[in-house]
Amino acid sequence: MSSEKETIEKELRDGFKNVLMISQIDFVDLDDELNLDSLTQTELRVYLEKQYGLAIDIESLPPTVFVTLESIISHVIENKAQLAG
Amino acid sequence: MTIQAFLDAVGNIKSVVLADQKSEVTGEEFLKEVLSASQELIDSGFKAGTSCLVRLSNNVASVVMLFSVLKAGGVVFVGNPHDPIAKCDGIIKKFGIGAFFGDKPSVLALQASLGEGVRVERLQTGKLAAGFCPHFSRTLANQDERMANVNIAVFSSGSTGEPKAILHNVSSVLKNAKKHADAIGLRSADTIAGFLPIYYSYGLVANLMGSLAAGAKFVFLGNASGLTEEWANEQKISVLSLTPWFAMQLNMNVPSLRVMTFGGDAMFGHIARELQQRFPQCELYSTYGLTEAGPRVATWRFDNRVVPDSEIVPLGEALPGCELIIDNHDVEGEYGELLVRTDTRMLGYFYGVEQGYFMPDWQEDMVHTEDLFNVVDGELFFVSRAKEMIVQNGEKIFPSSVESVLRRINGVVDANVRGVRCETRGQIAKAFIKTSIDIDISEVRRALLDKLPQSAIPSEYVFVDEIPRTATGKKSASAVYQ
Numbered sequence: 001m002s003s004e005k006e007t008i009e010k011e012l013r014d015g016f017k018n019v020l021m022i023s024q025i026d027f028v029d030l031d032d033e034l035n036l037d038s039l040t041q042t043e044l045r046v047y048l049e050k051q052y053g054l055a056i057d058i059e060s061l062p063p064t065v066f067v068t069l070e071s072i073i074s075h076v077i078e079n080k081a082q083l084a085g
Numbered sequence: 086m087t088i089q090a091f092l093d094a095v096g097n098i099k100s101v102v103l104a105d106q107k108s109e110v111t112g113e114e115f116l117k118e119v120l121s122a123s124q125e126l127i128d129s130g131f132k133a134g135t136s137c138l139v140r141l142s143n144n145v146a147s148v149v150m151l152f153s154v155l156k157a158g159g160v161v162f163v164g165n166p167h168d169p170i171a172k173c174d175g176i177i178k179k180f181g182i183g184a185f186f187g188d189k190p191s192v193l194a195l196q197a198s199l200g201e202g203v204r205v206e207r208l209q210t211g212k213l214a215a216g217f218c219p220h221f222s223r224t225l226a227n228q229d230e231r232m233a234n235v236n237i238a239v240f241s242s243g244s245t246g247e248p249k250a251i252l253h254n255v256s257s258v259l260k261n262a263k264k265h266a267d268a269i270g271l272r273s274a275d276t277i278a279g280f281l282p283i284y285y286s287y288g289l290v291a292n293l294m295g296s297l298a299a300g301a302k303f304v305f306l307g308n309a310s311g312l313t314e315e316w317a318n319e320q321k322i323s324v325l326s327l328t329p330w331f332a333m334q335l336n337m338n339v340p341s342l343r344v345m346t347f348g349g350d351a352m353f354g355h356i357a358r359e360l361q362q363r364f365p366q367c368e369l370y371s372t373y374g375l376t377e378a379g380p381r382v383a384t385w386r387f388d389n390r391v392v393p394d395s396e397i398v399p400l401g402e403a404l405p406g407c408e409l410i411i412d413n414h415d416v417e418g419e420y421g422e423l424l425v426r427t428d429t430r431m432l433g434y435f436y437g438v439e440q441g442y443f444m445p446d447w448q449e450d451m452v453h454t455e456d457l458f459n460v461v462d463g464e465l466f467f468v469s470r471a472k473e474m475i476v477q478n479g480e481k482i483f484p485s486s487v488e489s490v491l492r493r494i495n496g497v498v499d500a501n502v503r504g505v506r507c508e509t510r511g512q513i514a515k516a517f518i519k520t521s522i523d524i525d526i527s528e529v530r531r532a533l534l535d536k537l538p539q540s541a542i543p544s545e546y547v548f549v550d551e552i553p554r555t556a557t558g559k560k561s562a563s564a565v566y567q
Contacts, residue, residue: 021169022169023169023170023171023194023198024170024190024191024193024194024195025190026190026194026197027189027190027191027193027194027197028190029190032188032189032190032212033188033212035142035166035167035188036167037167040167063307063311067307
């Protein structure tokens with residue numbers, strides 16, 4: 001695992017636990033389904049915008065992005081790179 | 086119908102009865118999986134009568150888990166999979182739960198939260214798990230013999246916010262599901278969209294169990310994707326159930342769609358007319374029910390007929406075995422509480438181990454809905470939730486009527502009217518309004534006065550960014566406006 005991925009995973013787990021108040025995140029494997037309701041998905045989008053400066057348009061966001069921790073990490077890495085570029 | 090007879094009937098179906106993004110099962114395969122999982126539970130020492138918190142997500146594995154717990158003799162307390170772990174921890178202790186089921190991370194988190202003495206086992210593919218906490222277990226039958234026949238309980242927060250469990254026997258619930266399936270003419274060839282959450286009684290009983298009773302195919306919409314025209318066409322959806330509010334967000338062309346049902350919130354006349362325009366090929370049903378009644382009570386079919394010139398559509402016909410009675414007429418005799426006599430009534434309320442069991446002093450088979458209706462030309466029309474009725478300056482205001490007019494004002498997207506305390510005038514009506522364009526309050530008042538008497542319009546108006554709604558699109562009773 002790259003260190004960037006590890007860092008983002010840790011930050012995301014902290015965010016889930018302390019901002020979104022989802023305490024079971026400690027037991028979620030990277031490929032486990034998160035099963036987030038629509039309100040939590042909205043809160044997560046706001047968190048990602050604040051934490052990483054990502055402007056996420058919910059209409060154009062592929063539905064698969066918020067399915068697992070792995071898919072969220074990939075989305076953050078990809079979009080951070082675009083922002084930097 | 087017993088759980089065994091129901092499972093046997095589903096087990097005879099050779100076609101697919103349940104599907105989600107990852108899997109699908111025929112009736113035969115479903116029965117096999119349920120029997121295998123329930124045997125697995127029994128082999129692990131699970132005792133019949135144990136109260137079980139089952140966090141029900143919208144997927145095939147959760148349905149198998151639900152029926153396997155019922156088959157093993159467990160009493161299922163239907164859990165919201167999105168509830169925080171701390172809340173589940175509280176529910177387990179308050180209601181004497183002896184086992185809990187859900188996705189693996191939630192079960193492991195609950196194990197950690199509850200402390201020592203909790204044993205966890207993986208189920209099926211390992212994505213679901215069970216936790217056993219015998220030290221908290223208090224079977225319902227041992228607490229009060231009137232709960233001896235209970236095997237399914239649905240939580241309601243009511244007006245206090247404190248969860249109470251509405252108790253049912255699964256045979257009665259399955260009977261209600263079959264009545265609903267018959268009332269809207271479900272067929273084995275139908276494909277039903279699993280859109281509403283199955284942790285609510287309408288989604289669980291009317292949608293899911295109704296589909297299984299009809300031998301139809303029930304397809305879960307994934308949690309991460311919205312209800313789209315593309316998905317509905319890909320799945321060849323023929324039956325769709327929604328709240329009226331959600332239905333108004335849709336404008337899609339799905340040729341296979343033949344039945345739509347609407348429930349969970351008042352169906353306004355102008356929305357019914359709009360839905361007739363949008364879905365001319367569909368049978369359209371406005372439905373009414375409440376968890377205490379089983380849950381389904383009445384259905385009004387409104388395709389190919391003139392929608393009456395009323396704010397809210399009629400209640401319609403009672404399901405077989407149900408009788409609708411208006412009681413407690415007020416002095417003017419204009420409206421009264423709807424009472425429902427039904428053979429699928431709840432067995433009572435359970436407030437937890439300390440507060441115990443409670444059955445209101447209702448006549449046999451009767452449910453007091455706390456919904457006010459009036460009778461016009463032999464049809465019943467919803468007036469208001471009794472608790473929502475606002476008394477302002479001594480005059481009664483019914484929020485649904487006011488909201489109906491507000492929503493028809495050009496530029497108003499959504500509205501909610503509530504009673505609030507006023508230091509000087511006691512209770513007053515306050516309207517929360519979401520608009521898509523700038524609107525002046527005087528315009529709003531003018532539009533209301535055009536349709537309603539002066540005494541029936543709110544005293545205060547607030548423009549808000551959003552009207553909070555629940556997962557199914559119902560107005561959120563606990564919403565706090567910023």
